[in-house]
Amino acid sequence: MMTDTSTTLTAAPGARRFADRARALLSTGMVRIVLVALAAGTFAPVAFMIFKSLTKQDGTNALTFTAWAAVLSGQLPQAGLISLTVSLVAIVVILSIGTLAAFGFAKLRFRGSQTIMAIIVVLMLVPGQTFIITEYFNFSSLGLIGNLPAVGVLYGVTQLPFAIFIFTNFFRAIPDELVEAAIIDGASYPRAFWSIFLPLARPAMVTVGVLAFIGVWNDLLVALLFLPTPGQRTLSVVMAGAQDTRVFDVSQVMAGALLSAIPCIIVYLIFQKQIAIGLTAGTGK
Template identity: 30%
Template sequence: MSRTDRLTGRALLAVFCAGVLIPFAALLMAALNPPGTPLSGLSLPEHPTLAAFGRAWSTAGFGRLLANSAMVGLGVVPLALICATLAGYAFATMRFRGREVIFGLLLLGLTLPYEAAVVPLYYDLRSLGLTDTPVSLILALVGLYMPFGAFWMRQQFTALPKELLEAASLDGASSWTVLWKVLVPCVRPALTTLGLLYFLWAWNQFLLTLILIQTPANRTAPAGLAFFVGAHTTDVPMLAAATLIVIGPVVVVYLLFQRNFVAGMVSGAVKG
């Protein structure tokens, strides 16, 4: 790689980095102003304070809302990963009648907007008495995320050397043992990436939360933020503080697992 290419690459990275960090910096500087301070443009606060965070936290009840979001995310991730792993393993290694047709129908879920399934989901879950509970949101999200998860894991298992399966079969290993003791350890980075994506998607879910959960105290943080914005449209410091409170856990989770996330994405790109 020439010096010009390296400089161009670094310049592009700097531009992308600035595009990500500047909005966060603007939010932080706005949130450090006292609540009710009129703001115009990007400027440093004259008297930085955390009062906006405290007032936004207590006014919106973000403690309960963040706990609800964490409950949904931690419920969706393991259940969705298990379902995606089992489906991907079946489509990648097993031969059964109608396999390609079933997989093709499953992939149709990637092309259909999930908004089209909101109304049927609501009535189905209401008939089971599950609406207005975190269980309804968890089950709905697991089902909606299955097409992508099954496709992702099928590609990971298909890319592995077939000699692994043959060697395990010669040793007398069962299908269950082959999956969990041989294949899953090989695709652990991809599983971590998929789990992180599931958590981010579940945390940021908005429409399903509004429809399936009507009690304000049972809503998730993004839904609570939407109602908070509607009630404090002119208080920019409080709005900025509330936004940072909601996106903070997502940023922390990503920073903790960023190496695994990148490893899984690179692994999938190379194998694909």
């Protein structure tokens, strides 16, 4: 009896360890299965678009690159360049003005700064469509309808509240002693901003820049109203016009949609780590 009892007591911890390991493996396997299912569900529409863009729509589903050849030889490449130009102008405006304003709010506290920051936060909640009519009349009176740089500036200004909010939170997380040490060493505030804070803000700048690029690249309303000339249409406007026709080629529409999505996917994949760091640091304080 003593031998059986000791054997049972010795085996019990081993059995518990085996059960714990089995539960851990089971939970890990379930998590992987769920993640694989989510990935498959996310990629399924993309796979369907690729299939449709590479097959004939005559019932045979034969492999063909006719749709891609038609898309690449049409007006989509030019529209893509226009979208890229407008997006880059907007990013320059957002990063240059947003970082300077955020540095002032975070490190150069002045009278009324909290009130102005509260207004900026409120502006983040206001849809851009609210001001679209006023902006259109202002642009029309200044003769800026169809002006690519002006439209890029408009995109940048409309996204400034979000950028200032992210940059301000990021700069507030940086110790004030860095500014004080730079001033004691004889550096001015612009020099401290340029040499210390701007290099540290690269993750936040990448985050804001990528999000701004995706937003401007996919926008339809502003581009449709402020760039009405056929030769100045952005990629989203051209794609919307192709889908509005009564008779259209499904293969070309799918190829065009993939072509318009590829730049956003590439930019996100390149900067995904910086985006995660920037979003985390931007909400740190």
